Amino acid sequence: MNEQPELLGGAPTDRCTLIGQEAAEQAFLRAWHSGRLAHAWLLSGPKGVGKASLAFHIARFVLAGGHSQPALFGAPDSLAIAPDHPVSRRIASGGHADFRLVERGWTDDKQPRRRSEITVDEVRDIGAFLSMTPAEGGWRVVIVDAVDEINRNGANALLKILEEPPKQALLLLVAHNAGRLLPTLRSRCRLLALPPLSPSAVIAALRRADPKLDNEEAAGLTQLAEGSIGRAMALHSQGGLALYRDMVRLLEGLPHLRISELHDFADRFARQNEGLKLLGVLLTGWLAQALRLAAGGSTHDVSPQDVSLQRRLMQQTGIERCLSLWEGLQTLFDRADAVNLDGRQVVLNAFLAVEKACRS
Secondary structure (H helix, E strand, C coil), rough: CCCCCCCCCCCCCCCCCCCCHHHHHHHHHHHHHHHCCCEEEEEEECCCCCHHHHHHHHHHHCCCCCCCCHHHHHHHCCCCCCCCHHHHHHHHCCCCCEEEECCCCCCCEEEEEEECCEEEHHHHHHHHHHHCCCCCCCEEEEEEEEEEEEEEHHHHHHHHHHHCCCEEEEEEEEECCCHHHHHHHHHHHHHEECCCCCCHHHHHHHHCCCCCCCCHEEEHHHHHHHHCCCHHHHHHHCCCHHHHHHHHHCCCCCCCCCCCHHHHHHHCCCCHHHHHHHHHHHHHHHHHHHHHHHCCCCCCCCCCCHHHHHHHCCCEEEEHHHHHHHHCCCCHHHHHHHHHHCCCHHHHHHHCCCCCCCCH
């Protein structure tokens, strides 16, 4: 089953491309060439910065024998393995006997969707897979994308695997928020942190995907993406920048929203589940930016009204009330997605909650 990039989520679907994470690539190569390779690596960082892409680069490199041409003076070279290499083709098709990708499975509904977590049975399969003799006499490699989506029983099962790792086994654990993992699990992995990407790297990736993208839109998407190529791509494909600007124009009416405009805006989400999810991410993200600004941090300025409006919001609500509002809206949009609530009513409830917080 082909899957589109997750909403405002992970890396682009092209896992043969690694952008802007040269330091992480070189860190793995140094460990590989040292002969003291950790059996488990925790690839940590925000969604969409290339963690899964790096994991696939490592898997292809290791299963191809790690025989990249050495650079001058013995320095690490590159993890890159050509897309038409037999190992690359077999990993891409799911046909490599020594490779396993573990991610959230699919529901059995009439309209299948990703399950909310990775189950304990799926994790136990990792142990069974790693206990087998490598089919090609080298390494066995497992990618878990993402380890912070494993349920509690699954996390305990993974911990047992990490405590007694088989020889010639490599686990690559993608983590969007490593702080949520069991400390004992983190301690048994080599941490490899991937930072947010530079604006120039995000813009370059957007232009490769859409050469016709104009400068203003590219800049706006890059600011909203906050260093995540995956997020920038998802925003672009789902019309996120236009929706964000419409949202901000509506919020300009605070502390008294223009009710007729609010109803017109809410009508757009009567039958748009994905659009509702996108709005939830944008609205809660905008509130998080307001909180960050109030705490002395920086904020993006996608719309000319952003900073002044966020300052006004904080003056009207205060940090504690705004934080409570942010938490409430997170819960509202999560519940709307989980039980398929009426999108129009969810939008009305969300914006009226913002108005109420400003007027209390």
